[in-house]
Amino acid sequence: MSTPAVVALATIALVGLASAIIGSIGVRVARTTSDFLVASRTVGPAANASAISGEYLSAASFLGIAGLILREGLDALWYPIAFTVGYLALLLFVAAPLRRSGAYTVPDFAEARLESPRLRRLCTVFVLIIGWLYLLPQLQGAGLSLTTLTSLPSWTGVAGAGVVVVLTVIGGGMRSITFVQAFQYWIKLTALLVPALVVGSLFLSDSHTFDRPASPQFPAATTVDIRTDVVLEVAAPVTFSARGEIDGRTVDGPVRWESGEHVVRAGSELRFEAGTGVPNVAGTPATDQDWLQPMSGTGPDQLLEIYSILIAGFLGTMGLPHVLVRFYTNPDGRAARRTTVVVLGMIGGFYLLVTLLGALSRLYTPQLLVSGQTDAAVLLIPSGALGNGWAGWLLGGLVAAGAAAAFLSTSSGLVVSLAGVLFTDVLTGRFRDFRLAAVISSIIPIALALAVTRLDFALTVPLVFAVAASTFCPLLVLGIWWRGLTATGAIAGVLVGGGLSAIAVGVSLFAVLPPGLLGVLLYRPAAATVPAAFLTMILVSRWTRSQVPVDVDRTMLRLHAPERLGLGTDRLEQPRADR
Structure with a gap:
């Protein structure tokens, strides 16, 4: 080692x-x-x-x-x-x-x-x-x-x-x-x-800068092992050495890429000399200037x-x-x-x-x-x-x-x-x-x-946040601040928000997403699932208003009154237990 x-x-x-x-x-x-x-x-x-x-x-x-x-x-x-x-x-x-x-x-x-x-x-x-x-x-x-x-x-x-x-x-x-x-x-x-x-x-x-109208460059001779199939994009022609399957053919030697997208298969090895422009994964900013610009991604x-x-x-x-x-x-x-x-x-x-x-x-x-x-x-x-x-x-x-x-x-x-x-x-x-x-x-x-x-953190973590935002966020906000919430409304809202976001998680992790609006909502579902959960809880609670707990006012007072009034209680206390 x-x-x-x-x-x-x-x-x-x-x-x-x-x-x-x-x-x-x-x-x-x-x-x-x-x-x-x-x-x-x-x-x-x-x-x-x-x-x-x-x-x-x-x-x-x-x-x-x-x-x-x-x-x-x-x-x-x-x-x-x-x-x-x-x-x-x-x-x-x-x-x-x-x-x-x-x-x-x-x-x-x-x-x-x-x-x-x-x-x-x-x-x-x-x-x-x-x-x-x-x-x-x-x-x-x-x-x-x-x-x-x-x-x-x-x-x-x-x-x-x-x-x-x-x-x-x-x-x-x-x-x-x-x-x-x-x-x-x-x-x-x-x-x-x-x-x-x-x-x-x-x-x-040193003389490094971020505002160049070109792609970043390799500071030294670099060898890159490709572990998964990837589509790379270059903003300007680059020349390098490679071994593996590139653009549908097997190569073992010099390669020249023109501007555009190129497919590299898993197991390939790419060798770049110092000063060579860096290819980027397709769909990401290809030049430093694009990288510094807001809304530089692709798609409407x-x-x-x-x-x-x-x-x-x-x-x-x-x-x-x-x-x-x-x-x-x-x-x-x-x-x-x-x-x-x-x-x-x-x-x-x-x-x-x-x-x-x-x-x-x-x-x-x-x-x-x-x-x-x-x-x-x-x-x-x-x-x-x-x-x-x-x-x-x-x-x-x-x-x-x-x-x-x-x-x-x-x-x-x-x-x-x-x-x-x-x-x-x-x-x-x-x-x-x-x-x-x-x-x-x-x-x-x-x-x-x-x-x-291994999953990309950029994909999995926002999906987890979306599920949490679509389930417990509406339950907590409405449960704390709206006396009209009912158990039936809460159950319906959690099922709607959690179900929709869970479907999005499954599709995003295990399927190829379709292009356009549907693909965006599956990849980042919170914009649709959170309003759906809130709206479901409110509407169903209105329809079942007779189920509002009879002691709701006392519960709301305990949630919002200062502790010095002595209204709060802990729901579970055991002074000692066997280990």
Whole structure:
């Protein structure tokens, strides 16, 4: 194994070891059901904000956003904007009332508000669907990181991350992972800040520029292995050497491409000399000037896609179960609001650094535009900028540590939220049932991550946000702010929004999308599914207004009255339980 691989593997192992040691602190103090599910609601705003940021900023954020910036340019900025302002929606509409509800999980809140076991069971199903869909790219991010940095098979990263996450969760539950996720946020931030400063200083000291009317160029002789069939596009003629099947014929030697699109089959090898123009995946900006221009993508429906991305990010954040469960850990609603304000600053700074590295990667890792593996941009930019020396190895090791923290922190949050739902709704019993629930919550996504070809973060994560925005967002917003919501209306809305978005997810992941408006709505369904869910809940609730709970006014008062009035109650408290 090469020296860079050893350094990367060592830093990943150190992050895992440090996480286990810090998590052991929570193990010693976790004794009650409340400790395991919501850390006994004693987490202060600063610690909770660090833990929430560590949990929310997943492998998709750490790796995927930079890859999107590298590939799509200015238009990709809508993703971090949407993911950040989603916490503004949480602050305005959900954070404090959700904490005052006294619930432990989203299904628990649904039953407390609308007194419907059927709605609770339906919410449980969608918590599992959303959680498993979101766990899949996190685990695959672990596999991508290990393969890219160490050349080990991807299954080792998936299996290793799964084992560490399960052990952390079953050891101390929410109490344990709160400490771990707070630590992992600062690891991630450092792993972005230091490379951004180092690579940014290199950019300022040389002659690189982004405003050229040409494609980026390879800074050194580069060999690109094509792992999947790809259609590449060149803005100007390029000459290179290749071995494999290109444009329908087998070649082994010099190749000249004229402007336009060219098909390269998996298994081909392309060799470019320094200064050669970089081909791009078809449909992405081919020149630097196009890359810097808004609305540079192809197709008349791009504006609809942007609106759908914003809707999914803005409203989907408040529907992610592992994010919502964090607000149950605050002492009160005021602390929940303060936590959300701090989180906005933390994740905003994180996304600024990711955006900067994504832009710089266009100069230092342009080969990823050819292979299509743009999710690896942050992982490879240290070696691309600093070369094959100790400085590049050490900086690459730091980035590897940040990547490990990214997929571990989000995965552990997802597992504890899924285990909490299974524990309270399916396996009600002693602590051993919580631990069994944690194992069950992990087995299915680990198996899928091992079996399914790695999916592009840019595809899977916005689809998860779309499902969350189409199900739990309408339920929470209307449940908190509209007394006229009924259980039948809520069930109908969740089924309509969840069903439509689930169909879109299935088609997008496993079928070729049709061109035009239908293809855009399947690829980014939130613009259609979220209004459909809201409208269904409102209309059906109007038709079934006689089913409004008789104590709705008392429930609404508890959600919105300040805690000092003493109206709030926690729905589940067990002073001690057998371990």
